[in-house]
Amino acid sequence: MTLRGRVLAGIAAIAVFLVLAAVLVTSGTERHLIDQVDAQLRAVNARDLFGGGGPGGPHPPDRGRPSFSELYVAVVRPDGVVAAFQEPDFAGAGTPLPVVDAEHVLAVDEGRPFTLGSEAAGFRYRAMTHRTLRDGVSIVALPLADTDAAVRRLVAVEVGVTLAALAVLALVAWWVVRLGVRPIKQMTETASAIAAGDLSHRVPDVAPGTEAGELGVALNQMLGRIETAFDERTRADERLRRFVADASHELRTPVTTIRGYAELYRAGGLADDGELSEAMRRTEQEAVRMGSLVDDLLQLARLDQGRPLERHPVDLRAVVDDAARDARATDPAREVRVAPGSGEGPVVVEGDEARLRQVVANVVGNALVHTPSAAAIELGAGVDGGTAWLEVTDRGQGMAPDVAVRAFERFYRADPSRSRHRGGTGLGLSIVEATVAAHGGRVTLASTPGEGTIVRIELPSAGAATPA
Numbered sequence: 254m255t256l257r258g259r260v261l262a263g264i265a266a267i268a269v270f271l272v273l274a275a276v277l278v279t280s281g282t283e284r285h286l287i288d289q290v291d292a293q294l295r296a297v298n299a300r301d302l303f304g305g306g307g308p309g310g311p312h313p314p315d316r317g318r319p320s321f322s323e324l325y326v327a328v329v330r331p332d333g334v335v336a337a338f339q340e341p342d343f344a345g346a347g348t349p350l351p352v353v354d355a356e357h358v359l360a361v362d363e364g365r366p367f368t369l370g371s372e373a374a375g376f377r378y379r380a381m382t383h384r385t386l387r388d389g390v391s392i393v394a395l396p397l398a399d400t401d402a403a404v405r406r407l408v409a410v411e412v413g414v415t416l417a418a419l420a421v422l423a424l425v426a427w428w429v430v431r432l433g434v435r436p437i438k439q440m441t442e443t444a445s446a447i448a449a450g451d452l453s454h455r456v457p458d459v460a461p462g463t464e465a466g467e468l469g470v471a472l473n474q475m476l477g478r479i480e481t482a483f484d485e486r487t488r489a490d491e492r493l494r495r496f497v498a499d500a501s502h503e504l505r506t507p508v509t510t511i512r513g514y515a516e517l518y519r520a521g522g523l524a525d526d527g528e529l530s531e532a533m534r535r536t537e538q539e540a541v542r543m544g545s546l547v548d549d550l551l552q553l554a555r556l557d558q559g560r561p562l563e564r565h566p567v568d569l570r571a572v573v574d575d576a577a578r579d580a581r582a583t584d585p586a587r588e589v590r591v592a593p594g595s596g597e598g599p600v601v602v603e604g605d606e607a608r609l610r611q612v613v614a615n616v617v618g619n620a621l622v623h624t625p626s627a628a629a630i631e632l633g634a635g636v637d638g639g640t641a642w643l644e645v646t647d648r649g650q651g652m653a654p655d656v657a658v659r660a661f662e663r664f665y666r667a668d669p670s671r672s673r674h675r676g677g678t679g680l681g682l683s684i685v686e687a688t689v690a691a692h693g694g695r696v697t698l699a700s701t702p703g704e705g706t707i708v709r710i711e712l713p714s715a716g717a718a719t720p721a
Contacts, residue, residue: 257434260426268419275411282407286400287379291366294381297324297393325378325394329355349373351380351394358382359390369394377401436465440472452480492663499664503546503679507539549680553663556687562605566715569600569609569634569643576613577632586626592633592644600634601715602641604692612688615681616645616708624649628705641714646707652700660698661686685710 333355349372369378380394446454456469514532523529580589628649664679689696694712
């Protein structure tokens, strides 16, 4: 049942209660007034009427007895003949007289009040019988005009009060329902908009401090988290689609090359030994490249799964020194140095040494590939509080801001038309970011066009707590 239905049912129940209460009050009041009339009738006896206290005689001194001028008195003989004895003074003013059923009157017990009808509908008398001589019955009756008038006034007041109370109650209920249903209606509209796909819709801030207001706040908080989760999922799906497309593209190139040389050989196009040797060299080169790409993809998949790493003490300073020597061997013409201000002594972290060496090798290799030989490369390591850091700085051409922001994306290339060379898979910096995150650290890249690029890696030092 809706809130409006429940409120209407409540109002109907209250209306029924008020009607029943009015009926009970009216019935009780009428009964009380009739009992007062009955008490007056009981105060009258036959001796008052026929023993000197009758018409023309002295009035009874008891204040509970009615005046004789107010009484209707009649005698019913045993043969059923009704002989009028006295009519009330107001009978001549158009007041209807009672209708006496002789058979009924003779059968009524003496002293038991009963009601008589009259010549006019709606005008009643309250009567009582007294036994007279020769088994006759005298009837003493008082009109119930005052009682009926009082009851009618009471009913009119009760009807007016009940209708007014119901009107006020309905107005208050309408106001309460309107205030209570409005936020619920707004929540329903919000839910409908969200179901239609608009996750940015929110419940307006209404009725603060009320249950509906608190529900609206909680609903908005939940919707915010849901929208954030959906946005993250959408971005993740987009990255996955782009990753799959890029991986397919990167794998297609070596596969196409290998298949092309195989078809060329089968067609007899490599009859010359020199051509055959060159074809085999290129086939092997593309196979190695494809194997490297598959290895990098598998490594990223393992890192994404959050598999635990083998952790041992690793000296980042030794890793930096080895990476510098490897870079000098790879590109003897380039200046590669270790920053003199990086301090002395080991910089120890808890981690997987092979993975950390790969991280540094990837960053240094990226600098070697994407900067000219004249651009110097500088490496350094140190400790800042509870954080161990490692930096690789190159003095190359730098990156544009929009390129630097996406440098860690998988398969991202600033120039899509540029093909991979020197065996690059486009996953080097992605592996760096994932590996550092798996060690509880973070990696940042700062680049200025025309000045160079700084890649900074921060890891918890061996004496600091490592995030799980």
